[in-house]
Amino acid sequence: MIKACVIGWPISHSRSPLIHNYWLRKYQIDGSYTRQPVEPNALAEFIRTLRSSGYAGCNCTIPHKEAVYGLIPAADDYTRKVGAINTVFAIGDAFLGTNTDGEGFLANIASAVDVSELRNKRIVILGAGGASVAIAGFLQDQGFANLAVVNRTVERVTAMRARLGGRIEAIDWNDRSFALSECGLLVNTTSLGMQGQPPLDISLDRLPDDAVVTDIVYTPLRTQLLKDAAARGNRVVEGLGMLVRQAVRGFTLWFGKTPEVTAELFDLVALDIDPNYRR
Numbered sequence: 001m002i003k004a005c006v007i008g009w010p011i012s013h014s015r016s017p018l019i020h021n022y023w024l025r026k027y028q029i030d031g032s033y034t035r036q037p038v039e040p041n042a043l044a045e046f047i048r049t050l051r052s053s054g055y056a057g058c059n060c061t062i063p064h065k066e067a068v069y070g071l072i073p074a075a076d077d078y079t080r081k082v083g084a085i086n087t088v089f090a091i092g093d094a095f096l097g098t099n100t101d102g103e104g105f106l107a108n109i110a111s112a113v114d115v116s117e118l119r120n121k122r123i124v125i126l127g128a129g130g131a132s133v134a135i136a137g138f139l140q141d142q143g144f145a146n147l148a149v150v151n152r153t154v155e156r157v158t159a160m161r162a163r164l165g166g167r168i169e170a171i172d173w174n175d176r177s178f179a180l181s182e183c184g185l186l187v188n189t190t191s192l193g194m195q196g197q198p199p200l201d202i203s204l205d206r207l208p209d210d211a212v213v214t215d216i217v218y219t220p221l222r223t224q225l226l227k228d229a230a231a232r233g234n235r236v237v238e239g240l241g242m243l244v245r246q247a248v249r250g251f252t253l254w255f256g257k258t259p260e261v262t263a264e265l266f267d268l269v270a271l272d273i274d275p276n277y278r279r
C-alpha cells in the first residue's frame with residue numbers, strides 16, 4: 001500500500017484527505033492519504049523519518065511550507081524561487097520538494113476564463129504572504145509581467161520583491177481601492193473574508209467591468225468579495241478550484257496516476273465546507 005499524508009499545525013481543517021481519498025477510490029489504487037498533526041518543533045524529525053514511517057511523500061501546509069524548504073532539496077527552479085514547499089515526493093532514495101500552489105492557481109483561472117486575454121493586463125494581488133509569493137512567482141514565470149501587490153505590512157512586499165525579482169509594483173494598503181483602475185485580474189490572497197477572520201474592506205467602484213476577480217479563500221465558497229464582484233457584473237473564480245488543482249501533481253507523483261478534476265469531486269469538497277451548497 002502506498003502511503004501519503006498532509007502535515008500542518010493545526011491540520012484538522014484540511015480538506016486534502018477528502019480530495020486524495022476520492023481519487024484513490026475512483027482509480028481503485030491501494031493507497032492511503034491521512035492528516036498528520038506535526039508541531040513546528042517536531043517537523044525536522046517527521047521529515048527525517050518520512051521513509052522509515054512508510055510514506056511515499058506528503059503535502060505541507062501552514063505553518064510548514066517555508067520550514068520544509070530548509071529541510072529538503074527543491075526539485076525545480078520555481079520552488080527555489082518561491083522558497084516554500086507544499087509537496088514532498090521520492091526520487092530513488094532521496095526526497096525532493098516542489099510547490100504546486102502557482103500551477104493550481106493558474107489552472108483554476110484557466111478553467112473559467114481565457115488566460116491569454118490577461119497576459120498583458122495589470123494583475124492586482126492583495127496580500128504578500130506565502131500564497132501571494134507562490135502565485136506571483138508562477139505568474140512571472142508564465143509571462144504575466146504587470147503585477148502590483150497591495151499589503152498592510154510594507155516590509156513584506158519589499159521582501160517579496162527581493163525574492164522574486166522582476167518588476168512588481170508595491171501599493172500601500174490604504175490605497176487598495178484606488179489601485180483597481182486598469183486592473184484586469186484582482187486576486188485576494190489575504191486571509192480577510194475567510195470564516196472567522198475580519199471582512200475584506202475594499203471598494204470595487206474603480207474596477208473595470210471586464211476584470212476577472214478571484215479569491216483564494218474558499219471558506220465560505222463564495223466570499224463577500226466574489227459576491228460583490230459578481231453583483232456588478234465582473235467574472236469571478238472561486239478559490240476551491242485552486243485547492244483541488246494544486247493536489248493533482250502530488251497525487252500523480254505518489255500514486256502514479258494523473259487524476260481528473262471532476263464536478264463530482266468539487267461537489268464532495270464543497271458540501272463538506274457548506275452543507276447547503278448546491279451546484
Ligand SMILES: NC(=O)c1ccc[n+]([C@@H]2O[C@H](COP(=O)([O-])OP(=O)(O)OC[C@H]3O[C@@H](n4cnc5c(N)ncnc54)[C@H](OP(=O)(O)O)[C@@H]3O)[C@@H](O)[C@H]2O)c1
Pocket residue numbers: 062101104126127128129130131132151152153156189190191192194198216217218239240242243244246
Ligand atoms: N485556495 C487554496 O488552494 C489556498 C492555498 C494557499 C492558501 N490559501 C488561503 O490563502 C490565505 C493566505 O494564506 P498564506 O499562506 O499566504 O498566509 P500568510 O502567509 O499568513 O499571509 C496572510 C496575508 O493576509 C494579510 N492579512 C491578514 N490579516 C490582515 C488584516 N487584518 N488586514 C490586512 N491584511 C491582513 C497579511 O498581511 P500582513 O503581511 O500585513 O500580515 C498577509 O498578506 C489563507 O486564508 C489560506 O487559507 C488558499
